[in-house]
Amino acid sequence: MPTLLKIHVIDGHPQHELVWKKSQVPFICDGCKEFGFGVCYQCPHKKCNYILHEQCAIRRPSPPFQQFFPKCNFQFHKENPLGSTTRVCDICALDIQGFLYQCTREDHDLHPHCASLPPVFSLPDSNTEIYLRKEIKSRCLKCQSKKRSGLSYVSSDGKLCYHVACLKEACLENWKKGYFQLDVISDDENKCLALQNLAPKHVVLRSKDQSSKARKGIKWVIIFLKLLVSAIFGEPLTLLSTLFQFYEN
Structure with a gap:
């Protein structure tokens, strides 16, 4: 190191x-x-x-995550060695604007942070595992589409899916809207709005009229989202714990 x-x-x-x-x-x-x-x-x-x-x-000679690029020889660069040519990360499908890993053999580029994403992890108290995949069978919780460039996280039963690109964009949107400020996110209404932005069709305000099945379904979606945010952006902080605890109780 x-x-x-x-x-x-x-x-x-x-x-x-x-x-x-x-x-x-x-x-x-x-x-x-x-x-x-x-x-x-x-x-x-x-x-x-x-x-x-x-x-x-703490950059490495070669990124640890090469499961989807077995023939690649990645090298780290502070800036795009190809000059003004636009490069896109093959994991999140978003533009590369700074540090990157670039393959010397094939046309592949990675954000350093994306190159370290965990390929698999588990839902707590469940046999369900979450995998990083090239293709998904269900619609993304954010964009409601199955098709988007880059990789996606998918539950082992195939029911919960999220594009890496969509999650990065949604979290950035929440930050710009002020939802990632501790005093703002402590408010239940703002907390719900932030979560709804992550999964518009699946997160709704809890009410007395909701069935236990509906509540359980929302809870699993929230746990799935929490694990994804933790996997992509790092371990849960007070900020993230506050955001998700409203639906975990």
């Missing part, structure tokens, strides 16, 4: 060493220019806002 000083010099920020921390607020990584939560490397000086995803700071 590189020292903090080496990370610092490589990234063109030689003034101060970067410090490992868990950010309690969302941020935009100065390396890949992507949205992030949680674990990061940040300049400790108050007047300097330089911050990196952990994956952008």
Whole structure:
């Protein structure tokens, strides 16, 4: 693992060493220019806002996640070596604007953060597992479509699906709307609006008229969303726990 000083010099920020921390607020990584939560490397000086995803700071010779790109030889770059040509991440299907891994053999590019996504994890208290897949059989909880470039997370029974791109976009939307501020998200109405933005057709306000089956269905969707957000953006923080606890009780 590189020292903090080496990370610092490589990234063109030689003034101060970067410090490992868990950010309690969302941020935009100065390396890949992507949205992030949680674990990061940040300049400790108050007047300097330089911050990196952990994956952008502690970069590897080759990304750990190559399940879908077995023939690729990825190399890290601070910027697109092909110049002004637009590059798209093959995992989230969103534009690459900063740090990236690029294959030297085939036409594949990855955000450093996307390259570290877990390929599989489990729903708690259930035999259901969630897999990263190229294709899905059910509609995405956000866009209600089966077709979108990039990869998706899918439950083992195939009933719950979410495009990685849609989740990243939805979380960024929630941040821009102010829903990821602790004082805002503590309000039940704002909490519900934030969750509805993540799954418009599946998250509704709880009422006395809802059947136990409907409540259980919503609860599983919320748990699924919580795990996805945690997988893509890092471990749950106070902010995320507050967002999801309303429907978990």
